[in-house]
Amino acid sequence: MHQPAFWVLGLIAVTIIGLAKGGFIGFGILGTPLLALAIPPVQAAAIIxxxxxxxxxxxxxxxRKTWDAYVLKVMLPGGIVGIAIGYTFAASLPDSWVLGALGILSIVFGAYRLWIERGGRAAPAVEWPAWAGFLCGTASGLSSQIAHAGQPPFQLWAMPRRMPRDVYVGTSSIFFGAMNWIKVPAYAALGAFTPSNLIASAALLPVAILSTLLGVRLVRRIRTEGFYRIAYALLLLVGVVLLRNAVAG
Structure with a gap:
């Protein structure tokens, strides 16, 4: 971890994740794969x-004042189930299968939504049933446990609801904040929080905070319609990255 490549990629990865946490939803999924170019993927996930x-x-x-309680009520229980599945079958469930399936879904859904909103069209809100939200929450928890890649399933169910920009970002922040805290015991049980990993995390912390604040500032300058088009485009890009990683790995 003392190689320059680790610190360069670490700074880039943490900045990308910070922008995502600040509101550019989906973009952050690129962070862990970037850092994994310099160190083993499991160690990269533990540092992040x-x-x-x-x-x-x-x-x-x-x-904190803008979030949707219904979305959280539907998706959080599924997320907990997904994390439990990911922890239980961590050794036997191939990462490539999960990432490949997520990649295909992300590409299809992102392309479809961009198509129906082409030329500035505003797509009507779609409220899919609660059971679909629970399943997407489960998929989000599973992929989050495996590779910090929980955003695409969350987006599949939440984005078509066309929540106001700040409500969507606030809801996503609470959902993944809860998911990440739930993952802590599982990572600790796997011995991921070694002194060297925690030191690396601490060194990257200032950039993590500043980049998140920058993301918040930037996303608040974007209108809701433009925000969703950017989110769908990022989802499509993320799908390509996930599919590539699945094929390569």
Missing amino acids: LPLLLVQDAVGIWSF
Whole structure:
């Protein structure tokens, strides 16, 4: 971890995740794969998790007055189930299967939503049933436990509801803040929080906080319609990255 490549990639990864936690939803999924170019993926995830906890706190505080209780009531129980599944079957469930499925879903859904909103069209809100939200929450918890990749399933159910921008970001912040705290015991049981990993996390912490605050400031300058188009485009990009990682790994 003392190699320059680790610190360069670490700073880039943490900045990207911070912008995502500040409101550019989905973008942060690129962080762990970037850091994994310099160190083993499991170690990269262990270093990033403490930073996520702090960044989640910044995001939750910034959007503390704007969140949707119904979305959390539907998706959080599923997320807990997904984390439990991911922990239980961590050794036998191939990461590539999960990432590949998420990649395909993200590409199809992101492309579809961009198509129906092409030319500035405003798509009507779609409220899918609660059971679908529970399943998406489960998929989000599972993929979050495996690779900090829980955003796409959350977006599949939450984004079509067309919540106001700040409500969507606030709801996402609370959901993933809860998910990340629930993951802590599982990571601790796996021995992920070694002294060297925690030192690396602490060194990257100032950038994590500043980049999250920057994300909050930038996203508040974007109108709701433009925010969702950016989110769908990022989801499409994330799908491509996930599918590539699944094929490569």
